[in-house]
Amino acid sequence: MDSSCLLNFENFTVKGRVQIEFLEKLLKENDQVEYLQKFGLNGRTDPESYKSCVPLVTHEDLQPYIRKIADGDTSPVLTKKPITILSVTSGTSGGAPKYVPFNDHQVDSCVQAFQTSFAYRNREFPLGNGKGLQFNFLGKLSKTKGGLPYTNLLTNLLMNPKLSETSMKSNSCSPEEVVIARDYQQTLYCHLLCGLIQHEEIEFVVGAFAHIVIMAFQTLSQVWQELTRDIRTGQLGD
Template sequence: MMENIEKKFDAEQVIEDFEVITKNVGRIQEETLGKILQQNGGTEYLKQWGMNGRTDVETFKACVPIVCHSDLDPYIQRIVDGDISPILTGKPVQAISLSSGTTQGKPKFVPFNDELMNSAMQTFKTSFAFRNREFPIEKGKAMHFFYSSKQFKTKGGLAASTGTTNVFTSPQYKKIMKDWSTPVCSPGEVIFAPDFKQSLYCHLLSGLIFRDEVQVVSSTFAHSIVHAFRTFEQVWEELVVDIREGVLSSRVTVPSIRLVMSKLLKPDPELAETIYSKCSSLSNWRNLLLSINIDKNTEKYLQLAVEAASKHLVDKKLEVMDFTSHVNVSADPGHYVISWELSGEATDEILQECCDCLDKTFLDAGYVSSRKVNAIGALELRIVKRGTFHKILDHFVGLGGTVSQFKTPRCVGPTNSSLIQILSSNVVKSYSSTAFF
């Protein structure tokens, strides 16, 4: 059912195709699996499991085991190092995509070829078609917080970069954007800037310049929008100066960005005064941000517990700016640790109430029963310094990721020692729950 990406974009047809294939998901999944097995039946990986060219679901289930990325890593590493034989895919691997690295503390290599590009394009088309049907952009602009990253060559000569970079630099994506005829606020040079902080600053500046035309604000992940709003809170006064004087801040040093932004930026004292007046009267934005700063449904219990506990902060006009969790297995019994970054100072009494509330409202059945018999120890709430989660973001970007791919990991795995070290070294207060005593 994959739409030919060379055809003229037809939003209604994309929606119709999507509705058709989602009415009988089981059949479509089996057909898709069959096509994958047919295209890749000659690969080393499938041959070793005795598929022998068969493409039915039953044989696949019986022969091929369930695996995770670490099981496939030796095969992928051979591809990265230059082995061009059909190891995992029948079609040649043309590039390597890097994951965000938020799961295990370092990016994972993912083979990237035409099939993945087509799937990515179909995803972009489908999301755009549905969104534009409900929220059409009419004589306006889209404000996309999109970012690219640097590419590098692997030992085997393959170009490696984040998945979004592979997509944004592709001819297919550029053709789609042209077909959509959707003007965006930021010039392309901003998206492909080598420094994401400078890129974000110019995204914000572009959005303010075209403030009357912005009809859509979007990003690959919700966290990028959250991060953009937080950054705006920190730099809005500098943006006001840029707009008032018509001169780009010295913080932007990339020549290509300075050149293109200078063409957009003109002195506008009236707009500068409007922004200054509105922003100086705002004291808190983060109740909304917390509600969208999550992207994994499997972590719903943690999200609900944090939302419930943070209500204890409302009377003091305090908010949870960001949070994450990990398991402390060095103690006996082990226990959960939840780290909060707050917008201000809270009393020990209030934070103890928050800690107890977190423990009581974490409604996973296995957790509750284990807490009652002390198989899991008392939940620990740690308050970290302001800026700790920015350090985590900087850490992942330093590993080769981009802001547009970054998601604050809500549950940090025990092997992610770098992230746990960042959290541990920035703790200012710690509380243990008394909820089950």
């Protein structure tokens, strides 16, 4: 799995022609979407026409289209393939969360990106039979006015069955039941508990963001007595 991920990534990043072919494929698949119609491509799907006709834009420029999708418009607004879920950003870059539409292909691409990142990590820091203390959490899953589900990107990925093929899940010291719990504080407590119980096997500690790891260890400094009591007695306290 790791070797194939690395090979695919090298092909896409080192060989420029592969990237151009991928762009051509995307343009051919989505040449009739509403967003591209206004730029006068007139059926052209070559990268040069795309570069000359379609300007660089910000998320704010795309908001009217995303709003249509969120409100239930199922026509090909931004992509030919139907949008199946919206990912919500943390809001740290612009002060407010942003909604990013995903279809099944884009979700698969994100899964591949995670698989690739873990493949590189495993190559540089190979794991033996150890485990990772991975602070993964499922966020709240909600629906837009049009009935489209939305949540944060990590939750989207953790709910994807294809991610179970990666070391992101397989090497975690926490069982699936901990990760899929919806209570953040209880999940964090159980992550710490699992990590302490299996401390001799832990080879790495990771979180989606650095502040998650910081908050986890801040919590550890506050609840270490409860954790040690639970480990000593073999039972969870109230």
